[in-house]
Amino acid sequence: MPPRFRMPSDEAVAEARALAERRLSAEEFNARVNAPLTEEERAEMLSLIDWFMRRYPTPAARLAQARQSYLAAERLRKAARGSD
Amino acid sequence: MESGGFDHVEFFRALEASGARVLLIGRQALIALGLPVNTKDYDLWIHVDDAAAVNQATAPLGLVANYTPELARPRGRYVLENSERVDVLVARSVSTVDGVMVFFDDVWSRRERVEIAPGVSVALPCLDDLIVTKRFGARGRDADDIQMLEVLRSRRT
Numbered sequence: 001m002p003p004r005f006r007m008p009s010d011e012a013v014a015e016a017r018a019l020a021e022r023r024l025s026a027e028e029f030n031a032r033v034n035a036p037l038t039e040e041e042r043a044e045m046l047s048l049i050d051w052f053m054r055r056y057p058t059p060a061a062r063l064a065q066a067r068q069s070y071l072a073a074e075r076l077r078k079a080a081r082g083s084d
Numbered sequence: 085m086e087s088g089g090f091d092h093v094e095f096f097r098a099l100e101a102s103g104a105r106v107l108l109i110g111r112q113a114l115i116a117l118g119l120p121v122n123t124k125d126y127d128l129w130i131h132v133d134d135a136a137a138v139n140q141a142t143a144p145l146g147l148v149a150n151y152t153p154e155l156a157r158p159r160g161r162y163v164l165e166n167s168e169r170v171d172v173l174v175a176r177s178v179s180t181v182d183g184v185m186v187f188f189d190d191v192w193s194r195r196e197r198v199e200i201a202p203g204v205s206v207a208l209p210c211l212d213d214l215i216v217t218k219r220f221g222a223r224g225r226d227a228d229d230i231q232m233l234e235v236l237r238s239r240r241t
Contacts, residue, residue, distance in 0.1 A: 024222050026181045032227035037235075045235045052120040059116040059198035066115045067092050070124045 007080045090168045093201045095126070095145055100204060102141035104134035105192055109217045110171070111229065113208045116198050119232050129173040129209075129217070131188060132157055138172065139164070173220075181222035191217070211237055 008016075024032070037045070056062040099106050108116065110127025130138055135153035147164040149156070156162035156174050164170040177187045195207040209217055215233050218226045 020225060021223055024181070024224060024227070026183075026222070029181050029219070029222045029227055032224060033230050035231075037231065042235060045232055046239060048120050049118055049232075049236060049239065053118040060200050062115050062118065063092065063112065063200060066112070066123065069122065073122075074124075 005080065007077070090145065090166070092126075093204055095142065095147075096200045096206045097204045098141040098145060099128075099138065099206065102134075102137045104137040104141065105131035105188075106134070106138065106207060107188075107191060107195060108206045108208050109173075109214065113214055114229060114233065116206075116208060117211065117214070117233075117236065119229070119236060121229065121232070124169070126168070126170040127173075128170060129175075129178075129188060129191070131192070132174055132176050135162070135172070135174050142170075178217075178220050180216065180219035182219065184216075184219075186213075186216055186220075211240070 052062065056065050107129045108126070109129050110125065111121050111123035112126055114121055115123070128138070135149075135156055139147075139149045139153065142164055146166040147168070147170060148166060149162055149164055151159065151162040153174070156172070160175040160178070161171065161173050164172060175188065177185045179185055191209050191213045192207075194210045194213055196210055197205045197207050199205045208214065211233065215230055215237075218230045218233070220226075
């Protein structure tokens with residue numbers, strides 16, 4: 001049986017969030033923007049975009065789906081917290 | 085009404101009805117254009133004179149501004165919040181990470197409107213401008229978003 005999922009600690013979440021929210025220098029940022037994509041990465045991105053636009057063909061549908069995904073993730077997060 | 089008490093269609097309806105010059109930026113704008121990314125926050129860039137109208141329009145939805153328009157303007161940004169969080173840029177211009185000044189009026193003049201629900205729409209920066217706005221925050225995920233937006237742009241041409 002796979003190990004039971006455990007929510008990371010608040011400290012770990014805060015640390016990951018701080019890293020993700022860090023403002024990069026212009027050099028760091030441009031290096032990341034200009035990092036060349038492989039053909040495989042590019043094809044994967046296009047495939048994801050095509051799927052998303054086929055599945056949710058209008059901006060309204062896409063925004064509604066994003067909202068539903070967020071609410072579902074929130075419910076999951078609260079349920080996992082509650083079972084700690 | 086959605087669970088959680090916040091209805092995003094009503095939010096956009098209120099913004100549109102206010103007559104305020106409001107641009108949806110950030111990841112919600114990317115999603116509207118067709119990028120499969122996740123976010124919980126809303127990011128707006130509004131005209132520097134329209135903060136009071138935005139605050140008044142969204143107050144019935146329970147959103148409370150953390151600064152008055154008079155205090156928000158010199159700061160360049162504020163937050164509307166309840167159980168949701170709406171980050172609001174309220175500035176005539178914003179600098180990119182490279183020091184390039186981007187002017188609201190220019191971006192507004194090139195805006196595109198997308199329909200959120202029947203009779204409800206919101207303005208987005210055009211694709212080229214949206215890419216530029218991703219250079220404001222300059223976080224790692226902004227760079228990743230630019231790469232995806234560039235792929236989307238190449239798909240359109």
